[in-house]
Amino acid sequence: MKNCDAIIIGGSAGSLDVLLEVLPLIDNGIRFPIIIILHRMPGSDHLLSDLFASKARLTVKEIEEKEIIRNNIIYLAPSDYHLLIEKNHTFSLDHFEKVNYSRPSIDVAFQSAAEVYKNKLAGLLLSGANADGVAGLQFIKKMGGYVMIQDPKSATVSYMPAKAQMEVEVDMVLEPANIAAFINQLSKNKPS
Amino acid sequence: MKKVLIFDDNEELLELCTIILEEAGCKIKTSSNSDNADQQVIDYMPDIIFMDNWIPNISGIEATRIIKGNEATKHIPVIYFSANSHIKTLAKEAGADDFLAKPFDITDLENMVKKYT
Numbered sequence: 405m406k407n408c409d410a411i412i413i414g415g416s417a418g419s420l421d422v423l424l425e426v427l428p429l430i431d432n433g434i435r436f437p438i439i440i441i442l443h444r445m446p447g448s449d450h451l452l453s454d455l456f457a458s459k460a461r462l463t464v465k466e467i468e469e470k471e472i473i474r475n476n477i478i479y480l481a482p483s484d485y486h487l488l489i490e491k492n493h494t495f496s497l498d499h500f501e502k503v504n505y506s507r508p509s510i511d512v513a514f515q516s517a518a519e520v521y522k523n524k525l526a527g528l529l530l531s532g533a534n535a536d537g538v539a540g541l542q543f544i545k546k547m548g549g550y551v552m553i554q555d556p557k558s559a560t561v562s563y564m565p566a567k568a569q570m571e572v573e574v575d576m577v578l579e580p581a582n583i584a585a586f587i588n589q590l591s592k593n594k595p596s
Numbered sequence: 597m598k599k600v601l602i603f604d605d606n607e608e609l610l611e612l613c614t615i616i617l618e619e620a621g622c623k624i625k626t627s628s629n630s631d632n633a634d635q636q637v638i639d640y641m642p643d644i645i646f647m648d649n650w651i652p653n654i655s656g657i658e659a660t661r662i663i664k665g666n667e668a669t670k671h672i673p674v675i676y677f678s679a680n681s682h683i684k685t686l687a688k689e690a691g692a693d694d695f696l697a698k699p700f701d702i703t704d705l706e707n708m709v710k711k712y713t
Contacts (some may be wrong), residue, residue, distance in 0.1 A: 420611065447679070448609040457610055458702055562611030 405550040405575075408456070408590045409524035410436050410473070412517045414540065415509030416443040418560025419582040422580045424459060427478065428494025429584030432461040434476050434591045439467075439489075440483040441513045443506050443532070453480050453527070471495045489520045504536035514540025523548030527588060530554045532564030541572045552576040554583070598622045598713045601640050603630060604648035604677075613646070615700050622708065622709060623647040628652070633659035634666040642672060647692065649678035657683070657690045664691030673712035 415423065419442060430438070444452070449466060450533050456478065457464040464478045465471075473479070473493045481487040485497040503509035514527050514537060527544040529537045531554055545551050553569060555577045556562035568574065578586055600622045604610055605658055610626040617624050625640050629652045637645065645663065649656040656676060663669045678686035679698040696708055 408635060422616070444608050445606055447606045448612055448700065450701060451609065451612045451705075452614075454701040 405526060405590055406593050406595070407524055408436050408550070408586050410437045410439060410517060411526045411528065411587060411590070412514055412544075413446045413528045413534060414441045414532075414537040416506075416510075416512060416534060416536065416561070416564060418441050418531030418533075419554075421490040421560065422554060422583070423456065424589075425580050426583050427456055427464075428585045429588075430460065430462065430478075431588045431591065432476065432559045434462060434507070434516050434587070435474050435594050436591065437473050438478045438587070439473075439487075439513070439517065440478065440488055441508050441510050443508075443510075443536070449480075449482050455481065460580040463517065466579055467497065469495070471498045481508045483508070483515065488516040489513075491520055493520070499552070501502070504534055506527035510537035511540040511543075514585075517542045518547040518549055521549065524547040526552060528554070529565055529568050531559035533560050533561045534564065535567050537564055538568045539569050541574075545573055546550045552578055553584070555579050564596045574596075597642055598709060599640065600624050600646065601637060601642035602626045602707065603651050603656065604628065604635070604645040604646070605651050606648070609648075613705060615704060617709065620706050620709065628635050630654045630656070630659040630679040634662050634669050637663055637669045638666075644709055645674045646696070646708075647674050647676050647681050649676070649680065649687075657686050660687065660690040660692050666671065673713065675708050677682070 447473040453466040467479050530582040541551050556566035605628045614624045647656045673693040675694045676692035677696040684695045
């Protein structure tokens with residue numbers, strides 16, 4: 405992928421360890437935003453973003469309503485809200501009903517991002533125990549974007565990436581140890 | 597190594613606290629229920645206890661009262677945590693040594709361990 409304008413990452417059960425391995429290795433100076441949607445219970449948002457911030461070289465922010473999306477920031481979707489990306493490159497948070505038993509839903513966020521970033525979006529689906537994210541990856545692909553999954557063999561809970569592998573034309577299957585280097589390379593690939 | 601026992605029914609919070617405090621050099625045990633709270637404490641004999649307000653099957657307040665009422669466990673500091681600051685007085689009356697308002701950050705958590713162990 406030569407011209408990535410955003411990376412969106414979805415994860416559920418078993419994805420925390422992967423992110424704690426990946427985030428410290430992402431270069432400061434990344435030339436796109438990194439948007440993370442995790443299935444989680446309300447009540448631990450602040451501690452999670454603080455933990456990520458303590459590990460990452462670049463700024464970690466918990467997403468706020470109407471926030472302008474900027475490059476070189478790791479954005480974390482808050483629990484209990486769906487995450488939407490607006491055409492003017494701002495975030496929107498919505499409390500509508502759960503999708504795939506989830507709020508935030510990875511599918512909702514992936515589809516919304518794909519509508520805005522189209523073929524300049526890269527989506528990555530990590531470990532998880534339900535099918536949320538698979539339809540989102542399909543939509544990213546349909547819009548011309550780049551689709552990546554964590555290697556199901558490496559996932560603590562393989563269901564989510566394995567289902568994606570069966571149902572989506574995946575561009576790249578990544579071991580956790582290779583994810584950060586791949587993201588860094590996507591940034592380097594981007595024309596000045 | 598400092599031993600920490602955390603009572604909370606939010607498994608994600610337990611997972612995060614475990615990661616953070618293990619990195620700080622502590623040994624962690626977590627519990628998502630308050631059944632026989634004093635016996636759980638006796639079985640592990642931690643240096644500090646973190647107690648959430650909402651835990652099955654009795655409240656954190658009652659569990660704190662039981663721990664602080666047991667001769668074998670009453671010396672162990674109990675840090676009460678809740679998103680509801682109105683609980684602070686009740687927690688103190690039940691015997692809690694300190695109160696950590698949710699949401700808290702890594703430093704808040706580590707500082708409580710440093711202060712009481």
